[in-house]
């Protein structure tokens with residue numbers, strides 16, 4: 267895996283700006299997820315292991331957790347995916363649509379405006395309701411992609 271040095275320098279800047287030490291593994295994980303959003307830790311591990319075979323799956327899990335805690339990655343849990351998926355955090359509160367057949371995942375725009383783009387019709391936040399201030403809505407749309415529809 268070869269990266270443009272300028273781009274890796276920018277990734278290193280992002281790590282430093284988030285208070286993290288710059289390591290080759292963290293930079294490589296960010297680079298991989300930029301081109302492969304919604305990847306599992308095991309997929310990131312497979313990609314990183316091509317360049318450095320000694321990297322362990324556990325260390326990649328640690329990288330994913332550290333990057334997520336520091337706000338550089340977003341962890342996505344979708345009902346039809348077993349296990350966590352990761353993508354670069356863009357602070358945009360986008361949602362996901364997942365094909366029920368092949369499980370391909372795509373980003374979709376916020377339903378409307380800024381987070382939270384949806385507010386519950388029920389009591390949360392309302393009078394007499396729970397004392398939850400809604401921060402964001404996380405919506406998974408389920409659909410069928412054009413390829414699967416054609417194959418059916």
Ligand SMILES: [Zn+2]
Pocket residue numbers: 365366367368369370410411412413414415
């Ligand atoms: Zn599909």
Ligand SMILES: [Zn+2]
Pocket residue numbers: 303304353360361362372373
């Ligand atoms: Zn996404």
